[in-house]
Amino acid sequence: MVVPAARSNMLVSLGRYGLLSVILILMVFPLLWMLRISFMGTGQAISMNQVLAAGFTFSNYMDIFSGDLIGRPLLNSAAVGLAVTGGNILFCFMVAYSLARFRYLVNKLLFITVILILMIPAHIIIIPLYVLMLKTGLYDSYWALILPWLVNPIGIFLVKQYIESVPPAMEDAARIDGAGDFRIAFRIVMPLCKPALAVLAIQVFFTNWNSFLFPYILTISSELRTLPVALALYQGHQAVDWQHLMAGSSIAVLPVLVLFMFMQRHVVSGITAGAVKQ
Amino acid sequence: MCRKIRGVMGSQLVTIVLIAVLAAPSVIAGTTIEWWQFWTDPGIKPTIESMVAEFEQAYPDIDIKLSDLTWADGHAKIVLALASGTGPDVLELGSDWIAQFAAAGHLADITDHVAAQQDGFQGWGMATYADRIYAKPWILGTRVLFCNRGLLTRAGFDTDFAPITWEDLLNAAVKVTALGDDIYGWGSNTAEKHRLYKKFLPFFWSAGGQLFTDDGKYCVLASDRGIAALHFYKQLHDSCGFVSNQRGIEDAFLDGKIGMTISGDWLLKRIEIEKRPIDFFTTLIPGIEFTGRSFLGGEFLAVNAASKKTDAALKFIDFITLAKSQVAFCKANRSANPASVEAQQDPYFKTNPNLQIFIKQIFSANHPPVNPEWVNMETAIEEAVEQALFGSRLVATSLHEAEKKIMKLMQE
Amino acid sequence: MRWSKPTALALALPWLLTFAAFWLFPIVYSLVMGFTDYQLLSRGYEWVGLENYRQLLADPDFIKALKNTFVFVGGTIPVTTIVSLGLALLVSRQFRGRGLFRAGYFVPSITSMVVVALIFTNLYQRGGYVALLTELVGLSPPEHGFLFDESTALYSIMAMDVWMAVGYYMLIFLAGLKSIPVELYEAAEISGSGRIRQFFWITLPLLRPVALFILVINTIKSFQVMVEIFVMTKGKFDTSTMVYFVYEKGLTTQFQFGYASAAAYVLFVIIALFSVAQFRLLRRRQPLW
Numbered sequence: 001m002v003v004p005a006a007r008s009n010m011l012v013s014l015g016r017y018g019l020l021s022v023i024l025i026l027m028v029f030p031l032l033w034m035l036r037i038s039f040m041g042t043g044q045a046i047s048m049n050q051v052l053a054a055g056f057t058f059s060n061y062m063d064i065f066s067g068d069l070i071g072r073p074l075l076n077s078a079a080v081g082l083a084v085t086g087g088n089i090l091f092c093f094m095v096a097y098s099l100a101r102f103r104y105l106v107n108k109l110l111f112i113t114v115i116l117i118l119m120i121p122a123h124i125i126i127i128p129l130y131v132l133m134l135k136t137g138l139y140d141s142y143w144a145l146i147l148p149w150l151v152n153p154i155g156i157f158l159v160k161q162y163i164e165s166v167p168p169a170m171e172d173a174a175r176i177d178g179a180g181d182f183r184i185a186f187r188i189v190m191p192l193c194k195p196a197l198a199v200l201a202i203q204v205f206f207t208n209w210n211s212f213l214f215p216y217i218l219t220i221s222s223e224l225r226t227l228p229v230a231l232a233l234y235q236g237h238q239a240v241d242w243q244h245l246m247a248g249s250s251i252a253v254l255p256v257l258v259l260f261m262f263m264q265r266h267v268v269s270g271i272t273a274g275a276v277k278q
Numbered sequence: 279m280c281r282k283i284r285g286v287m288g289s290q291l292v293t294i295v296l297i298a299v300l301a302a303p304s305v306i307a308g309t310t311i312e313w314w315q316f317w318t319d320p321g322i323k324p325t326i327e328s329m330v331a332e333f334e335q336a337y338p339d340i341d342i343k344l345s346d347l348t349w350a351d352g353h354a355k356i357v358l359a360l361a362s363g364t365g366p367d368v369l370e371l372g373s374d375w376i377a378q379f380a381a382a383g384h385l386a387d388i389t390d391h392v393a394a395q396q397d398g399f400q401g402w403g404m405a406t407y408a409d410r411i412y413a414k415p416w417i418l419g420t421r422v423l424f425c426n427r428g429l430l431t432r433a434g435f436d437t438d439f440a441p442i443t444w445e446d447l448l449n450a451a452v453k454v455t456a457l458g459d460d461i462y463g464w465g466s467n468t469a470e471k472h473r474l475y476k477k478f479l480p481f482f483w484s485a486g487g488q489l490f491t492d493d494g495k496y497c498v499l500a501s502d503r504g505i506a507a508l509h510f511y512k513q514l515h516d517s518c519g520f521v522s523n524q525r526g527i528e529d530a531f532l533d534g535k536i537g538m539t540i541s542g543d544w545l546l547k548r549i550e551i552e553k554r555p556i557d558f559f560t561t562l563i564p565g566i567e568f569t570g571r572s573f574l575g576g577e578f579l580a581v582n583a584a585s586k587k588t589d590a591a592l593k594f595i596d597f598i599t600l601a602k603s604q605v606a607f608c609k610a611n612r613s614a615n616p617a618s619v620e621a622q623q624d625p626y627f628k629t630n631p632n633l634q635i636f637i638k639q640i641f642s643a644n645h646p647p648v649n650p651e652w653v654n655m656e657t658a659i660e661e662a663v664e665q666a667l668f669g670s671r672l673v674a675t676s677l678h679e680a681e682k683k684i685m686k687l688m689q690e
Numbered sequence: 691m692r693w694s695k696p697t698a699l700a701l702a703l704p705w706l707l708t709f710a711a712f713w714l715f716p717i718v719y720s721l722v723m724g725f726t727d728y729q730l731l732s733r734g735y736e737w738v739g740l741e742n743y744r745q746l747l748a749d750p751d752f753i754k755a756l757k758n759t760f761v762f763v764g765g766t767i768p769v770t771t772i773v774s775l776g777l778a779l780l781v782s783r784q785f786r787g788r789g790l791f792r793a794g795y796f797v798p799s800i801t802s803m804v805v806v807a808l809i810f811t812n813l814y815q816r817g818g819y820v821a822l823l824t825e826l827v828g829l830s831p832p833e834h835g836f837l838f839d840e841s842t843a844l845y846s847i848m849a850m851d852v853w854m855a856v857g858y859y860m861l862i863f864l865a866g867l868k869s870i871p872v873e874l875y876e877a878a879e880i881s882g883s884g885r886i887r888q889f890f891w892i893t894l895p896l897l898r899p900v901a902l903f904i905l906v907i908n909t910i911k912s913f914q915v916m917v918e919i920f921v922m923t924k925g926k927f928d929t930s931t932m933v934y935f936v937y938e939k940g941l942t943t944q945f946q947f948g949y950a951s952a953a954a955y956v957l958f959v960i961i962a963l964f965s966v967a968q969f970r971l972l973r974r975r976q977p978l979w
Contacts, residue, residue: 016780016785017787019780020780020781020791023777023780023791023795024791024794024795026853027794027795027797027798027853027856027857028794028797028798030798030806030809030810030813030853031797031798031801031809033809033812033813033819034805034809037812046812046815046818047817048819048822090704091704091705091708092705094701094702094704094705095701095702095704095705095706097701098697098698098699098701098702099702102695102697102698102701104695104698107698110702113709117709117713119906119910119965120713120717121910121913121914121957121958121961122914123914123916123932123933123936123954123957123958124716124717124720124954124955124957124958125712125713125716125717125720126933126936126937126940126941126954127720127723127936127940127941127947127950127951127954128715128716128717128719128720128723128951129712129716130940130941131719131723131947132711132712132715132716132719134358134361134362139358147708147712148708148712150704150708151704151705151708151709156705181694181697182697182700185701206800209802210800210801210802210803210804211802212802212803212804212917212920213916213917217937217941220351220354220355220358222348227802228802228803228804228805229804231802231804231805231808232804232807232808232920232921233350240812242812245808246808246809246812249804249805249808249809252801252802252804252805253801253802253805256800256801256802257797257800260793260797260800264793267800268861268865271858271861271862272861272862272864272865275862275865275866275900275903275904353943354942357730357731357945358730360731361730361731361945378731378943378944379731382731382732382733383733384731468834468838469838469926469927471924521834653943653944654943654944664926664927665840668834668838668839668840668927669839669840669927669928670840670841683750
């Protein structure tokens with residue numbers, strides 16, 4: 001049977017879109033489920049009938065904010081996230097610039113170290129970091145949430161690659177004019193690195209916003225909980241309080257989604273950097 | 279004139295010295311005791327605070343600094359504080375934590391101090407480690423059988439029926455389950471750490487099972503009686519069980535969906551506070567042929583071995599555990615079991631049939647061994663129960679495995 | 691270009707300090723701790739040599755955690771890699787709405803693992819959505835929920851992990867696909883090679899470095915699975931993993947730092963061996979020309 005070309009193209013197209021859509025639904029469904037439950041009134045069981053039949057209400061969101069179940073964790077996540085991101089922008093740039101422009105033997109060694117660190121599994125420092133924080137009195141403090149994460153090796157790698165692609169002409173010119181090293185670094189090169197730093201910022205912020213293990217391990221007071229920790233430790237008054245939990249989860253997902261929508265390109269390049277030699 | 283001035287200055291000097299000498303004791307003796315406790319609920323916290331205020335009035339030179347702990351992270355906080363030497367003077371401890379801290383030398387040995395008070399309190403066994411006493415019993419806790427009279431009568435039982443033997447229990451549970459789709463005869467706990475073993479052990483002990491041989495050398499969890507107990511527990515669970523976590527079971531029980539379940543005195547508090555219209559009663563834990571044995575735990579007050587104010591701390595503990603303090607606390611908290619024998623005689627307990635059951639149950643309750651490794655043993659027992667109930671393991675195999683694990687823990 | 695050494699050092703200092711304090715020192719400290727019986731509550735500690743390691747090998751909980759971790763890695767990595775490659779191929783050509791589909795597939799991977807674990811705990815519960823689907827296809831779901839049954843708990847978590855990760859690796863594969871020069875495909879078309887041949891002789895070989903990258907980072911990540919276990923099952927029903935074991939032994943109840951550190955090092959060595967093996971196996975050949 002000979003199918004006209006246009007027809008067969010359309011069928012293939014349809015088939016393809018069908019497949020793509022099925023997959024899309026599979027991928028997005030759990031998140032939609034989370035949203036749906038977050039708008040269901042409490043006291044309703046989470047059965048299929050209820051999910052479809054129940055109305056929409058904002059009460060869960062109001063509850064978690066007024067009951068201060070999410071206000072503080074949200075602030076903590078935001079504050080810590082900004083601090084770590086800011087720190088990374090500054091410190092990663094500094095060491096990346098040093099590695100890129102200052103050609104010393106030691107630097108080569110240091111760079112290899114950076115690559116090696118990328119491969120070190122983080123679990124190995126769970127116990128020693130805990131003990132270290134206890135002994136230095138930094139346990140259960142904001143320092144514990146911020147200090148260890150101030151310089152991310154991925155960030156160093158990203159920025160260094162970028163700096164190397166920038167011709168040193170401007171720096172040489174500034175040097176001839178008599179500018180000092182630090183001036184050149186911060187006044188001239190850093191602004192040029194904005195694209196790489198933006199990518200770095202997004203990567204770091206995402207990772208930090210979502211991270212659970214170390215914030216959980218290095219703190220114990222409920223005032224210091226970040227969002228993921230607060231959600232994981234949430235104990236509602238009911239057997240499991242799905243509605244409020246899903247509302248809190250939606251709040252946790254929101255900033256990430258918004259950032260992704262607006263900075264998609266940056267998010268993507270942060271992830272693919274290093275994977276593919278460009 | 280000079281003599282007069284000298285005289286005035288002299289008397290002033292004397293006055294100053296006198297004042298200094300008289301004031302000195304209160305300046306020197308003014309101490310602050312730190313107390314970490316777990317009763318943070320807005321319903322009971324005021325009672326705690328008023329007890330503290332009363333104490334401070336009775337002992338004006340001692341101040342109490344109160345700190346709250348939650349059950350979620352309290353244990354970890356205590357461990358961290360004790361390890362770093364920054365712990366409070368007085369600690370409230372759950373009964374199953376005492377061994378761990380006593381063995382590590384963090385609790386003060388108060389055997390001599392309480393020697394005269396032994397007969398006045400119940401529960402010393404849980405605070406005794408290596409023949410020395412390390413904490414004072416405050417509020418005891420046991421588990422009894424809660425029954426929904428409405429469902430039982432609907433299932434055809436008399437209004438004054440109460441299950442006494444396992445046969446009664448199973449029979450009643452099956453009949454209640456048959457009442458309807460949404461109704462279950464038995465509330466059975468799911469895999470919940472630090473909870474499941476408290477539901478299984480009553481059956482274990484009621485069957486005559488022992489965790490250890492009398493000389494304490496061998497674990498005999500997987501004896502015939504232990505296996506029979508887990509068999510029965512599983513049978514109850516499989517045929518009539520509403521499986522959920524503690525909170526879920528309580529909710530369902532209070533909604534009238536569960537016939538019987540094992541629970542503690544906090545459930546009485548919930549019923550009262552939430553004004554639930556449930557027709558219920560409590561009864562002693564059933565045994566194989568007669569009443570069985572329940573689980574015993576409780577809250578204890580201990581003194582930090584590193585504290586420099588042991589005397590003041592002990593005064594405070596003694597005050598809190600006075601009969602009248604205990605009665606006041608129990609009334610506010612709807613607790614059933616003060617550790618003080620004198621407090622137990624108070625009309626408040628005598629006139630409440632449910633509280634009477636709890637007090638009676640204490641006389642027929644066992645507590646877990648006071649062993650620093652107990653928490654790991656507890657985990658092993660819970661795993662055995664979980665595997666028998668939810669997994670594909672045979673009852674005997676699960677118990678044997680747990681027994682082996684516990685033996686290993688004992689050898690370390 | 692004689693740029694001053696002190697400046698170089700000064701610029702690198704923040705990194706050097708944080709690295710030394712929070713990575714280098716802890717790694718060495720952990721190694722040392724693994725040879726002692728250091729516990730939080732005990733007054734002193736002793737050097738016990740390899741005793742911790744010996745105990746670990748005899749510890750049924752450790753063996754179980756080890757086994758579960760390997761099951762997890764072995765089960766999720768091949769599936770994730772193949773599915774994400776498939777997705778990448780599916781959305782690599784230009785077509786209307788491509789961006790939307792790509793974004794939709796990717797979104798799960800930027801949410802927090804805690805959030806995902808909570809959602810799936812709900813989906814997997816008794817009488818939940820997945821149970822319903824299972825019944826629809828004629829199978830009977832586990833009585834108490836997928837996470838309360840030894841035979842399904844770990845696999846349920848693995849499925850969730852695959853779901854979450856495929857979008858992320860799809861992106862990386864896409865970058866890899868994009869870097870393959872179009873001319874190669876055109877040349878192949880001209881010389882008559884079909885799509886399938888092109889895939890096996892052009893696409894796959896040139897994706898090797900990307901695939902290696904994905905394999906290595908996915909392996910490193912998967913060996914450290916812990917958060918899902920913590921949120922969903924707390925290790926019950928045979929779902930405990932190596933890092934969860936380290937957490938349980940080292941940071942709860944008895945705080946056995948020495949013992950847990952030893953366990954962490956066992957995992958460290960395993961991961962290192964796997965990474966080296968992967969590099970060796972997949973980097974051997976040079977590109978075809």
